[in-house]
Structure formats: C-alpha cells, structure tokens
Amino acid sequence: MRQKAATLLIGTAIVLALLATWEVCVRWLGVPRFVLPPPSEILWAFVAQFPMLLPHIATTLGEIVLGLSLAVLVGTGLGVALFYVPTLDRALHPAIIASQMIPVFAIAPLLIVWFGYGLWPKVTVAAMIGFFPMVVNVTDGLKSTSPDRIDLLRSLGATRWQILTKLRFPSSLPSVLSGLKVAATLSVVGATIGEWVGARQGLGYLMVQSHSQFRDARVFAAILALTIVGLLLYWAIRLLESRLLRWRAAAVEADEELYGGRW
Amino acid sequence: MDTAIAVSNLSKTYRAAVGRLPVLRSLSFDVTGGSWTTLIGPSGCGKTTLLRILAGLIPADEGTVRLDGGSAPTAGDVAYLPQHDTLLPWRTALDNAVLAWEISGRPAAAAHADARALFERFGLAGFETHYPLQLSGGMRQRVAVIRSFLVDRSILLLDEPLGALDPLTRTRMQDWLLSVWSQMRKTIVLVTHDVEEALVLSDKIHVLGPRPTSIRQTIRVADERPRLRTSPSFYRGREALLRLLFGDLP
Numbered sequence: 183m184r185q186k187a188a189t190l191l192i193g194t195a196i197v198l199a200l201l202a203t204w205e206v207c208v209r210w211l212g213v214p215r216f217v218l219p220p221p222s223e224i225l226w227a228f229v230a231q232f233p234m235l236l237p238h239i240a241t242t243l244g245e246i247v248l249g250l251s252l253a254v255l256v257g258t259g260l261g262v263a264l265f266y267v268p269t270l271d272r273a274l275h276p277a278i279i280a281s282q283m284i285p286v287f288a289i290a291p292l293l294i295v296w297f298g299y300g301l302w303p304k305v306t307v308a309a310m311i312g313f314f315p316m317v318v319n320v321t322d323g324l325k326s327t328s329p330d331r332i333d334l335l336r337s338l339g340a341t342r343w344q345i346l347t348k349l350r351f352p353s354s355l356p357s358v359l360s361g362l363k364v365a366a367t368l369s370v371v372g373a374t375i376g377e378w379v380g381a382r383q384g385l386g387y388l389m390v391q392s393h394s395q396f397r398d399a400r401v402f403a404a405i406l407a408l409t410i411v412g413l414l415l416y417w418a419i420r421l422l423e424s425r426l427l428r429w430r431a432a433a434v435e436a437d438e439e440l441y442g443g444r445w
Numbered sequence: 446m447d448t449a450i451a452v453s454n455l456s457k458t459y460r461a462a463v464g465r466l467p468v469l470r471s472l473s474f475d476v477t478g479g480s481w482t483t484l485i486g487p488s489g490c491g492k493t494t495l496l497r498i499l500a501g502l503i504p505a506d507e508g509t510v511r512l513d514g515g516s517a518p519t520a521g522d523v524a525y526l527p528q529h530d531t532l533l534p535w536r537t538a539l540d541n542a543v544l545a546w547e548i549s550g551r552p553a554a555a556a557h558a559d560a561r562a563l564f565e566r567f568g569l570a571g572f573e574t575h576y577p578l579q580l581s582g583g584m585r586q587r588v589a590v591i592r593s594f595l596v597d598r599s600i601l602l603l604d605e606p607l608g609a610l611d612p613l614t615r616t617r618m619q620d621w622l623l624s625v626w627s628q629m630r631k632t633i634v635l636v637t638h639d640v641e642e643a644l645v646l647s648d649k650i651h652v653l654g655p656r657p658t659s660i661r662q663t664i665r666v667a668d669e670r671p672r673l674r675t676s677p678s679f680y681r682g683r684e685a686l687l688r689l690l691f692g693d694l695p
Binding site for chain 2: 255330331333336339344348349350364429432433
C-alpha cells in the first residue's frame with residue numbers, strides 16, 4: 183500500500199515537473215503559439231473542446247479496438263497454424279517478415295483507394311502492424327512448452343486438442359500477453375496513421391485539420407486524447423494479465439518478501 | 446501373481462544430429478502385478494528412456510514390452526510421473542490433482558470431491574487452493590504423487606519423484622510414499638539414484654550398468670514393510686547395492 187502511494191507520487195511529480203519546465207520555457211522564451219503552445223493552453227483546449235473531441239475519440243477507439251481484435255484473431259490463428267505445420271512456417275516466414283518491412287505510410291493511401299474513406303483502411307493498417315507481435319509471441323509461446331509436461335499429458339491419454347488447450351495455450355500465455363501489449367500500442371499508432379492519410383473523422387484527422395489551420399493547441403489536445411486512449415487500453419491489458427497470470431504474481435510477491443525485495 | 450509388464454530384449458539407439466547414441470541394450474525383466482520394482486543406476490544411463498518406452502511415449506528399436514501378457518503399451522495405458530515440471534503452475538494444487546480425471550471427461554464436481562478427500566487423507570489438507578509456486582518442494586511432490594496415484598491405471602511409473610528434495614524431506618517422503626501405496630495398491634516401477642530409497646520401498650531392485658545400459662544384477666528384498674533403516678539386513682542390502690554400483694568398496 184505504501185509502495186503504491188510512493189509510485190503514484192513519483193509518477194505525478196515527474197510529469198508535473200516536465201510540464202512546469204515546458205510551461206516556463208515557452209512563456210519566458212516567448213515561443214509563438216503555433217510553434218509550441220504551453221501545456222496550460224493545451225489542457226484548457228482539451229477541457230473546453232472535450233464535447234467536440236468526443237466523437238473523434240469514439241471513432242479512433244473503434245478503429246483501434248477493431249484493428250487490435252483482427253490482429254489478435256489473425257495473429258493467433260496464424261501463430262497456431264505455423265506452429266503445427268512447419269512447412270507452412272518455412273514457406274510464409276519471408277512473407278510475414280516482409281509485411282513488416284513495407285512502410286505503412288506507403289500503402290495506407292492504396293488502402294484508401296481500395297476501401298474508401300471509411301473505417302476499414304484504418305482497421306487494416308492497425309491490424310497489419312499489430313498482428314506481427316502476436317504471431318511471433320504465439321508461436322514462440324507454443325514452442326516453449328516443457329517436454330516433460332507434454333509427456334505427462336500424453337501419458338494421461340490426452341488428445342492433441344487437449345494438449346493444445348490444457349497445456350500449450352496456458353504455457354504460452356505469458357508470451358502471448360507480452361505480444362498483446364506491444365500489439366495494442368502499435369494498433370493505436372496504426373489507426374492514427376490510417377486517419378492521417380485520409381479520413382472524415384477521428385483524432386488523426388483532427389490533428390491534420392488543426393495543424394493546417396495553425397491551431398496547435400488543438401493538435402496537442404488531440405494527442406493528449408490519443409495518449410489517454412492508449413494508456414487506458416494498455417491498463418486494460420495489464421489488468422487482464424494480472425487476472426490470467428495470478429499464479430505467477432502470487433509467487434513473485436512471496437519471493438520478494440522472502441528475499442527482502444527485488445534483486 | 447501375474448506378470449504386469451514383460452520386457453524382453455529391449456534396445457534403443459538415439460540417432461541425433463551429433464551421431465548415434467546407443468542407450469538400451471537387450472534389456473529384459475518382468476514386473477509382477479502389485480509389486481514395487483526399482484531401477485537404480487548411474488546418472489544418464491537411460492533409465493528415463495526405458496520408462497518412456499514402458500509408458501508407450503516412444504518406440505523401442507528392438508525387443509518387446511507387453512502389458513498383462515497382451516499388447517504393447519501406447520500412450521495413455523500406463524500412468525507416468527516425469528522427472529521435471531510435474532505440476533502445471535497455472536493450476537491450483539487441487540486442479541492439478543484432478544487433471545487425469547478432467548482429461549478422461551469425468552464430471553468436475555465429483556472429481557474435486559474425491560481429490561479433496563485424498564488431500565485430507567494424505568496430509569495435504571489446507572493446500573487445495575495454493576499454486577505450485579507457493580508450495581515447498583516436498584508439498585509439490587506430494588501433490589504430483591497423489592495425482593499419479595489417482596490416474597485410473599493399474600501401473601504407475603515414477604521417474605525420480607523425490608530426486609530434487611533434501612535428504613531429510615526425502616526420508617520423510619519415502620515413508621509417506623509407502624503409506625500412499627499401501628492404501629492405493631498399484632504396480633510401481635520407480636527410477637532412483639538413492640540406494641536407501643530403493644531398499645525401503647522395493648520388492649525387486651534392478652541394478653543398471655552405464656550406457657548402453659542393461660541389467661547388471663537383480664536384488665530381491667523380502668523384509669516386511671515398513672523397514673527399519675538401521676537393521677542389520679538393511680545394512681547388508683546397502684552394502685550389496687553399493688558394491689554393484691561402484692565396484693569394490695574400501
């Protein structure tokens with residue numbers, strides 16, 4: 183409990199110190215508003231224009247959630263398939279790596295040509311960069327299953343499916359959840375890039391619009407909104423992780439108490 | 446008593462990328478139903494390979510294994526407790542114990558009730574909802590052993606179940622293992638490095654040679670259980686086993 187309070191205090195202090203420095207510098211040096219607005223103005227813009235921001239937040243959040251879900255579905259499915267069919271793994275490996283080498287910025291305009299200005303180009307971009315950490319972490323996680331535990335399940339007469347669901351999936355969970363955390367942050371970036379290239383609504387669209395009108399406080403207000411969305415998503419996954427990996431957390435806590443801290 | 450496992454002329458060679466590794470060479474022995482057989486031998490001699498063949502997890506190159514005078518084992522015919530990672534860390538002790546029943550499709554409520562009763566009977570009460578990482582080494586092995594005993598198979602293969610424990614816990618666990626076995630009789634094949642353990646528990650001890658291994662000699666232990674670790678006949682058995690394992694003693 184005391185530790186939690188300390189964490190909160192330190193985090194808040196660091197952020198406040200940075201914001202104060204920013205505020206003071208901008209005001210003292212007389213930086214023009216359209217170059218860099220002070221944080222107080224950004225916060226004011228965020229609060230004052232929150233009703234206007236809300237539909238944009240909703241649009242972007244929808245794209246992120248859909249894109250991430252698609253990334254998780256495709257990534258997990260592909261990861262399992264690559265694990266069980268090594269030939270497929272060898273055949274597709276170069277293509278999967280190549281898909282991450284293509285700059286998303288280069289194909290995002292093409293996606294607009296193909297799918298129009300609506301939801302799907304953004305969802306596709308978010309899913310495209312989000313699925314990679316999922317594939318990698320799912321296959322690596324499935325491979326990391328202990329051979330002795332496989333022996334144990336086989337000796338109990340378990341089927342391949344039972345070994346997958348009762349052993350390989352739970353074994354891979356720590357790795358998969360790490361992948362999910364990376365995928366979630368990437369999907370936020372992906373949705374924004376999708377909007378940047380062409381959209382009618384969303385935080386990325388708002389940034390482009392406001393920027394062209396020299397309304398920099400609103401650009402930053404949109405960035406603030408996006409950051410909050412990203413953080414909430416990340417915390418949601420952390421919460422899921424602490425639920426699913428309760429068995430590990432309990433042991434780590436017990437160990438740290440036993441050894442007087444983290445060494 | 447009938448023969449539960451008949452092993453004859455078993456040979457196995459691993460063909461790894463680094464070269465051929467002969468592990469078992471014409472190994473033959475019989476296991477009587479309901480008896481306790483122990484395999485003891487130098488480390489790395491192929492004991493685990495032998496158990497995995499008996500469990501039907503890997504095939505032998507030559508020779509045969511027959512269960513109850515009939516067919517060769519396939520995975521699922523025989524209960525097997527591997528040496529490492531015996532518990533699933535994401536399951537509580539009780540959920541680990543019912544794993545076998547869960548796989549065979551037994552209703553969860555009945556399985557949990559039965560496992561709870563066994564926890565009570567064998568000194569595990571109060572640990573049902575603990576995760577393996579929260580248990581001591583000895584407790585963890587107790588859970589693993591109980592789980593193996595409640596697999597509905599007449600034969601149980603144990604690969605060094607007490608190997609990772611300190612000598613004091615180990616001695617206590619040997620007595621505990623014996624009390625479990627006396628109440629839930631099964632045909633046991635145990636692999637161990639520990640001479641005392643072999644003498645306390647077994648009806649028959651097969652001493653294995655270095656790789657490629659075969660049976661060097663078989664010792665029968667006829668003394669009534671529970672056996673006194675300080676009796677003259679126990680010392681004689683100890684000496685005989687050590688001589689077989691290490692050659693002449695000073």
